[in-house]
Amino acid sequence: MKGLVAAVDLGGTKIYTALADQSGRVLAEVVVPTRPWEGAGAVIGRIVETVDQVLKQAGEQGPPLALGIGAPGPLNAATGVVYQAPNLGWDNVPLKQKLEEILDVPVVVDNDANLAAMGEYVYGAGRGEEEMVYITVSTGIGGGLILRGRVYHGAGYGAGEIGHMTIDPNGPRCGCGNYGCLEAMASGTAMAREARRLVESGGGRAILEAAGGDVDAITAREVARAAAAGDGEARQIIINAGRALGIGVANVINLLNPALVVLGGGAMQVGPLLWDAMEREVSRRAWAPARRRVRLVPAELGGRSGLMGAVALALQKVRGEKPPNPVV
């Protein structure tokens, strides 16, 4: 073993596993479905299988030096216990302990958004910037903070929950029960909801057409397609989402004065309309000295941010760099 590490990005639908060398070069990777309904034990077993598979693929015998793994939901990065992960159906699963028992290698765990931030910081758009905020805009909105060159966890490993920042106290209801959360106003889910509402009130023809006439098939992708074809209603939905996103980004800039904000996630793909609306709102609302200092850039690693963050975390472990250890 020439100092190889394994990395896993554990999601609700797929397990994405890689083997990487000390420079972070990926030697082998594999994706399998998560099938969370089979229970935590089966999912953990499948993670172990994928580690065996990437070793085999790369022609390696021994175990890796360490395994880094990103998991959804609130968790304790020191003990590696996943407190709650609704899309896995997990409740207090000792992920680190279980994997260490089976694999007999050191396992390091962090949440998926923090590892995506770390991936972009070490290997992607954030290289060289020690004060960096990563925001992922997808079905939900999440974030990770790199402060003074390290993931910032807060007092209870919960830092970075940017999706539930209130953007408009009278805004739409969020899945969390509150009103006007960023996630309820700027996520892919929020754009789709606005589009469906439009169709149900008799508008949104072009969007409905893009969805083949099926209102339930409308996602942010169909909104983006209609907007790209010049549809005014679709454009307005995207602009509204971009504005809300811009308020959220401006708030983060005002609070943290980062050098860089990296934006990733599938819903950022709806196009420049979203980006431009966001940027305009940031220009209006961010405190001038902080605004002049910051750059807004798209993520570079796409769907691999979290996986590469898990590589970085495992390499950190191998090098003896301890993650911060807040009192929980």
Place this chain on the structure above:
Amino acid sequence: MKGLVAAVDLGGTKIYTALADQSGRVLAEVVVPTRPWEGAGAVIGRIVETVDQVLKQAGEQGPPLALGIGAPGPLNAATGVVYQAPNLGWDNVPLKQKLEEILDVPVVVDNDANLAAMGEYVYGAGRGEEEMVYITVSTGIGGGLILRGRVYHGAGYGAGEIGHMTIDPNGPRCGCGNYGCLEAMASGTAMAREARRLVESGGGRAILEAAGGDVDAITAREVARAAAAGDGEARQIIINAGRALGIGVANVINLLNPALVVLGGGAMQVGPLLWDAMEREVSRRAWAPARRRVRLVPAELGGRSGLMGAVALALQKVRGEKPPNPVV
């Protein structure tokens, strides 16, 4: 000199200077008016005089080991240059360099809100909590972040600008030009503005009475007095401010997952109505795991938070603990 340090809290109206020992005990203190209209040179001269005065008061001859000073406005804590301080009329004043030339002791500078945070962290309500947010609610709203036990400056010494976080995109206009900033909705100035608006539209009798019938004399204090006497309109103004404050605090909790939020500043004195409205909103809007982890507490040092932070900063300097040095 038994290891004494000098500390200055430089404000737009007064210069507050102290001499302290290694344990942070204040041996002498003095307050003089700032008189910013006399120019930066005169103000710096007056700071030097106050240092001489506290030394004399304490019966000391030699210079202190270091001087810590808190100044308003965006500044560079490494070079000690105050970029802009509207209430001093300053523009690129090399405060550290000037004071070091005259006093011939090491001078360390930070902004007033950061030092108030540090004062509460080292000597006040924040003792023992390494992840702490300090918020001051006064004529404006400012903040300072203690992250991993140190003041967090961000990439350009601008972190903590919580007052310009957008709370309601359609809210009232802020002094900064935007709409719905926390400062425009929850500061003492905001409460007074709402009360005057009420009087001008024919309401607010009890508040006007508390101000001796002079609408221009209405401040948050008069609103508080009318509210304490049971006036419904005054109570509503305070409750609205408390709600806005609660949204801001919840946003900070969601983003940073602190162990403690310390609230200080004159406008927090309007009474429990403000505090309770804030707490209710935080309970509604903060992400559950982060909310369970955090305590909200009033500042303990009152008008001395910033001064004591300057003491802590000077002692840090003496002990060779370097403040973080972001690339600006």
